[in-house]
Amino acid sequence: MNGGLTGMKKRKQSMKGKFKRKDWQFATLTSLLIATLVTFLCWAILKEPPGEDLTAEALAPLFVQSGVTSPVTAILLNFRGYDTLLEVMVLFLAGLGIWSQATVDPTNPLVFSSPATHPTKPNFHGPGPELILATLVRILIPLMVLVAGYLTWAGGFQAGGAFQGGALLGGAGILLILAEPQRISTIPPALIRFGIVLGPAIFLLVGVSCFGYGGNFLQYPQPGAGSWLLLIEFGAAISIGITLTTLFVGGRPDPKRLKGTDQP
Amino acid sequence: MILILFDFVLIITLPLLGWAVLATEDIFKAVVLFVSFGLLMSLAWVRLNAPDVALAEAAIGAGVTGALFLSALNKLERSVKHERRINRDEEKEAINEREI
């Protein structure tokens, strides 16, 4: 008890005089410094033309072997697939981090669950907007899911891919929650966990199964790399959609208010 | 010619909007401005021959990020019992831990 308080005091002491907000002198100084930095960078960048592009030339003949015709998808999922694997993990990590920080009331997921001293009202109250939203959602969501599927599939040969499709799925999920916030309480948390893990797990498993074909990690077997990529993309899109929705909700369902919990 | 004019408008508007996001008093307005900034940004990506990025920016950068901010704003408002004051920088006593 005392420890925490002393620590807080100490920290305030050590911060004193360094970052006081109302201090306009500090603000002016910062702005001036940043202006100088920007001007210098501007001069430095514009002074010389960009260097010779060796990478693009070296990459050009490799696209045929990548299994997809869209160059961005080829780089994203094949050449630099490892970056993308880690990026999917970053998104997973964000979901994980948020679940570890906060709990939300599953019957009203748009607020943090707090000690039930003052019960919170439902979010979008009033019959008017709710009805409109519900109708809109009924038409829009199937359409969005369809387009998300198309975008994910189309990533192989044109603009699009797992991230764009997944983001659209996430948008659909967010709309669903806005329209019917209570709906989330019917989804068991274990299922949400599974949905979040699915995409990263598929990506990792595909990467590992490449060892079975005698390749390196993430070295998709040569004829048919495209289908492996498609598998990864669909898994990733589903998980990205679910994770983005979870990020929007902003916390794990509070087990105290959840009937039939499977988790502490 | 029209396209170059379009580029020109984008080049001017992007930093101005960015500045407005940080200078607007009302945080709700700032978030709305940020979403429109994201949409303009995705136009810039289209102009710079990056359709993939444009799609991602429109969906993630403007759409989902905007939704995240609005949801956070909703929670902040709620946590001060439906008072909207928190949106303004002046009432910064509410958020007192504000050193970077």
Next chain:
Amino acid sequence: MIEPASLAPWLIIIPLAGGLLAFLLPSRSVLIGLSATVANGLLALAITFYSINTIPLEYALGGWPPPAGILLRIDGLTLVMLTMTAITGLAISIYAQGYFPARIGSGNGVSRHGPQQDFFWPLWLMLLAGLNGLFLAGDLFNLYVTLEVTALAAVALTALSGKHTSEVAALRYLLVSLLGSLSYLFGTVLLYRACHVLHLATLGALIVSSPVVWSGLALITVGLLLKTALFPMHFWLPPAHVNALTPVSAILSALVIKASFYLIFRFWGDVFMRILPLGGYSLLGGLGAAAVLWGGIQALRQKRLKMLIAYSTVAQLGYLFIALPIIRHDAGPSSRFALVYLIISHAGAKAAMFLAAGNVFLHFGHDRINELAGVKDALPMTSFALAVAGVSLMGLPPSGGFIGKWLLLTASFASGQWWWGIILIAGSLLAVAYIYRVVRHLFTKAPGPSSGKRQVARTMEASSLFLAVLSLVMGIFAPLVSKLIASDAVSLASLLAGVVP
């Protein structure tokens, strides 16, 4: 015979898979977490053992050689960092395995400890994956991604204790970290603009001085300095490290900080050494010297044990930066060897100190230095661990800290930079003073009967003692480490000569 390079990706696969599984199955998270860290430890040792004669090694992910693909690169420094992370991480994991049940068992009606345990393991495994990935990365942009994995996991772990102070500290940590990583990314963009290459070794060979390259390197360095908490950018470190849960404090101080320093060392002591200006090295050394003095004085003034340890981290980081100008002027590998020794012995000693302080806190419910009397009787192993780790931090023989400081001191005088030597000595004296403050109270008799409220598990005491003793007897690994670092010097020489690998 196993191809040693083919083991490298498993260092990333295992913790990632463990993290996913531990999240999926919260009820099994402890088991999954422990097995993954044990497997990671064995793997790191196996790679070191198999590849010691064949480094540097490269592994093309996806089978694509650069510039298309991404390489994992293993050299002596990588091996040392990987092994250090694996062993320290394993000891901290064993500690955590006892720590969370002790808190849950203490049961004062607070229900948050259960979820804390369930989320600690996946977050820690993801952090481990990020760290391993960062040490192995041979690609400028891949480094950015691993930096973000590390930062996000570290921030979430910092906030895990659920206290207001730790949440505030975590948010500040996140914002500082974002400023750092965006600065790093901007620098990467500028370097890519100049050379159109992301592969580090190629970049190091191709790069020529120009304003863009200079700005890029400066942005990268400043970003990493922010993340490493070099004085005067250390302001976020003490609150974040102190308010976190004990295993998390140990992880942050011993490992996470080292990751961004490793990158600075990689860039300033290796990849870009050819074109970086001498003045830059002196500047970094000067900031390091300021950190040593400032951190030491602040540590002297603290009333709480954890605060003292956190400021000691600020000071000890200073030594690492002082080593950079000495390395720049030193022809032989001995000063590099000294720096690596300082890194690993600090990791062991600092983790041991945080774990021991956590034991004290758990048992007595406070960590006020003036009231530490009687700890010796209640927690003999813990107080011994504190004392032993203190010896290593002070730099007394035969500790790892002594070897590092001694070699650095000799190198600084040999290369005519005696002033760094003076700072080293001054810093050590400060360390003696602040460690003595703790030890003096530690070994006095308790005035009354013991006021301890909770039992501390034997494994928790043992793991802190293990790390402390490890940092003390680190001298026995000297031949191994020196062999690893010496083989780096060979590849460095060819890089400095400007040979494209």
Next chain:
Amino acid sequence: MTITTGYIISALLLFGIGMNGLMTCSHQLRKILAVNLMASGVFLILIVTGFGTDGSAIDHVPHAMVLTGIVISVSTTALALTLACRIQQRLNRSADETAEGNDDD
């Protein structure tokens, strides 16, 4: 050429505005907005780098890098927002109930 220059200046301004906001704004949400602006500035320079001046040779690596960057940026934003909300909620609650069980470290 001129258009590229324009976009570069625009990107640098965005980076500077964002950094300035991060340093000087007091509201946590605005700081997070500022980080997003900074990121947009960096992405813009990166894309311009891959944009061939003559429009012929387009390097797609920056596109992939920016896509990665956007996803990372939304992840960090989400975590930061949750932390900011938690902090605010705690402050309000502690105004009601003065002390909450600060049981140990």
